[in-house]
Amino acid sequence: MDSKYRLGIDAGGTFTDFVLAEKSGQTRLYKALSTPSDPTIAMENGLALIAEDLGTDIRDIISNSDLCINGTTVGLNALIQFRGARTGLICTAGHEDSIEIRNGHKEDGYRYDATYPPAVMLVPRNLRRGVRERVLSNGDIRVPLEEEDVREACRLFLREGIESVAISFVWSVLQPEHERRAASIVREMMPGVALTVGSDLYPQVREYTRTSTAVTNAYLSPILKRYVTAVDAYFRTHGARAPVRYFQSNGGLAVGGFVADHAVYAINSGPASAPRAGLHVTEPFGYRNVITVDMGGTSFDITLTYDGVTNLNKNIDFLRYRIGVPMIQVETLGAGGGSIGWIDDMGLLQMGPQSAGSDPGPACYGRGGTEPTTTDVNLALGYLNTQGLVGGRLPLDVARARAAIETRIAGPLGISLEQAAYGMFTIVNANMVNGIRRVSIERGYDPRDFVLACAGGATAAHITAIGREMGIDRILIPKLASGLCAFGQIISDMKYNHMATCPARLDNGDAYARINGLFQELEANGREQLRKDGFDDSRIRMSRSLDMRYVGQVHECTVEVDVFDIDASTVDRLKDAFHRRHEQLYTYSEPNNTVEVVNIESTLYGVVDKPGRNRLAAGRGAGHAQKGVRDAIFSRDGVYRPAPVYDGNLLGAGDRLEGPAIIEEETTTIVVEPGWTAELHESGSYVLIASARHSASAPH
Known part of the structure; x- marks a missing residue:
């Protein structure tokens, strides 16, 4: 085109x-x-x-x-606001409460908290209808589908004004005939309803995960449609x-x-495109270990990419609902420009997770907001231009910001407004640092081996403080930081995940042909789907993964493998890949134990042409771009000190400046703390380096 x-x-x-x-x-x-x-x-x-x-x-x-x-x-x-469609569930009789029993699981961090409330059920008990049918774990039908039970469920749903129906039967992934017949009856009796069939949406083992995924999909499908x-x-x-x-x-x-x-x-x-954008930003520098952080108005999102590969999550609890399909691993915190500062019952200062959002927004927006937010703090500290954000199209009222901090925080705590503002700044940074630790240190990664890629309109005011706390001495901030996720979208490919259940032990020769045949079937379907989207075979690529475990284990781990024919001569490649992955995750492997496959997955990509890279012209020195000096606070004593302010539009490739300094781009403001230097690279990214550790080895 x-x-x-x-x-x-x-x-x-x-x-x-x-x-x-x-x-x-x-x-x-x-x-x-x-x-x-x-x-x-x-x-x-x-x-x-x-x-x-x-x-x-x-x-x-x-x-x-x-x-x-x-x-x-x-x-x-x-999902957050529980404003999905009115949903009904048709399931195997006796399994109406599986989404409420939740495998007896309570989310990590609350396992022993008796006061932690149960999750809100997306389908209330009276709208979960069991039908008589039963498929065994070998795929045999023990109890045929009682079609009248399905029809009775439909009559109830019609009376109750149901907009969407989820169907999930036990072992339907091995024998989907009952679910498909039930779906036909629902379409016949409720032609206008949205319908989710569990074995089509998530055709993998684990009944609770499949049912929860189907229910969540049904709950959201009419909204997305x-x-x-x-x-x-x-x-x-x-x-x-x-x-x-x-x-x-x-x-x-x-x-x-x-x-x-x-x-x-x-x-x-939204945040799932950040890793792709982060790799694009770091590519000119050769970095493949990247922590991408995105602070917007409401939340702070963190993704980690190791050696060019970003982790995918499957079978996780997302907003307390089990989701089986693959999702980019994103750690999300209630820490954004609109996060509200408040004092808890113990008299301790807190930031977020409540947010002022865009309406009414921070106090400094002048739209009726009275609570002090992160944006108000950054304005009071001298980091933001009082003439406004987004090139002045969003004016800021520093008097309103200061009044909110004084009234809600400084006065009640008996400290100066400046100390209160820097304390709020420090706490929101600590919240973000803790989130980064969860995706790095708690998962076995040393954050000092990574470069920070900065996304989001609010992140750049906090990024050197975050880097200092984490011991990360190199940060990349693209000029497009505040829209980096949108940029990540335009350089991403089409992507479809095709999954199947395939229980098989890898000591059984008959299993090889079955696994290989299933992979080929999934990939043929995926290619056909991408051809309909306008991609010829030269622009289609694919990858494979298998959920595998040792015989006797309860849980499996996902193993990425190359695309090859699976037979007696290549099966050892699958086993070796699993042993390596198991050792990486759990520090040991059992090469003499039998390995079994549980699920398989093929991911197919339609490769999209990428826009070219623009190169910045050489600069004339940072002094040429200085537009003034602004008093700002960089320490807990709350004392203002002068900081030069630079117009990012006037900086060119090679221009370098020392902190403390403030760089104003049209949609973001970069705060360069004392002890850091910033240099604009020709690729359009600012490279921030901690001066005290300038000689340290760079991350990989």
Whole structure:
């Protein structure tokens, strides 16, 4: 397709980010306030900003974009706020309470807390209907499906105004006939209802995980379908020549129809593009160990990439609901620019997780907010320009910020306003550092072996303080930091996960052909799906993984393997890969023990052409970009000290400056603490180095 642009849109809790890339590599970033009640309003507002900047109209931008990509928090917000569809569950009789029993599991950290409340059930007890049927663990049918039970469930659902139905039977992954017949009955009696079939959505062993995944998908599917329908219609009306692609939690793109039917794949799509963007930022420097951190208005998201590979999660509790499908491993905290400072019952200062969001927003926005937030703190500390954010389009009121901190924090604690502000700054940083430790140190990684990649509009004001605390001496902040997730979307590929259950011991010769045949079947289906999306075989690539364990173990681990024919001559490659992975995870392996496969998965990618890289012109020295001096606080004593302020638009490649300093880009502000240097690289990223450790070896 002959086109000028590629457009990425990332809808966050406070701002919606827009990245418009030209094939040459020229990239523009825009922001509009999010409109959670109708996200298409924020899209209209942001596209209007782009059209005004380019001197054209919205239709010209959309019709000249080869891909329009959308990352959305619609599913996430519906799950957080319990605003999903009214859902019914049809399950095997006697298993109506599996989603409530939850394998007897209570989330980590609360296992021995008797006061911790149970999770809210997405399907209330009266809408979980058991039907008589039973498949055995070998796939044999012991009790045929009693179809009248399904019809009775449908009659109840019709009376109750059910919008969405989930079907999940015991051992349906080995014998899906009963689920498929039940689905036919539901479609016959409830033709307008959204339908999720567990063995189609998540065809892998573990009944509770499959049922919980199906229920969550059913709960969100109508919400995502309405959203996708509205967005697709908006873009078609404005001349889109290709279908809108949506970003998934697995780190890839998919068409709207897939996302509407597979809503769980889009639950956490926003931050899932951060690792891809982080690797793009670090690529010119050769770094493959990257911790990408993204602080927006509402949350702080952390992802870890080791040796170029980002961890994927499967079978995890997300917002207290078990999800089986693959998701980029993201640690999310309630620590953003809108996080509210408050004093707890013990008189201790806390930050978040409550957020002022975009409405009313921080006190300094002047929109009725009275609670002191992280943004108010950064303004009071002298880090932010009082003339406003987003190039001055969002003015800030320093008097309101100071009044909120004084009234809510400083006064009650009996300390100065400046000390209160720096204390709030320190606490929100400590919260973020603890999150980074959870994804690194607690999982066996030394954060000092990583480089920090900075994303999000608010992160750059905190990043040197975070790096100092973590012992990380090198930080990369791209000029596109505040829209890095939207940028990550436009350089990502289409991605579909195809899964199957395949219980088989690898000491059994008959298993090899069965595993190999299943892989080939999954991959044939995946190729066909991508061909329909417009990708020929030269642009399709794939990877494989298997869930494996030693015989006698309860839980399995996921093992990535190359694509090859599995037979007696190659099966040892599977075993060796499992032994290595088991030792990496648990420090030991048992080469003489029998290995068994539980599940298999093929991931297929439709490779998208990537925009080129733009190179910055050489600078004329940092002094040329200095626009003034601002008093700011960099220590707990609350004393202001002068810090030079630089206009990021006037800095060029090679320009270098020493902290303390403040660099103002249009959509982010970089605070360079004392003891750090910052240099702008030709790739468009600031390289921040801790001066005291300048001679230390760089991360890999």
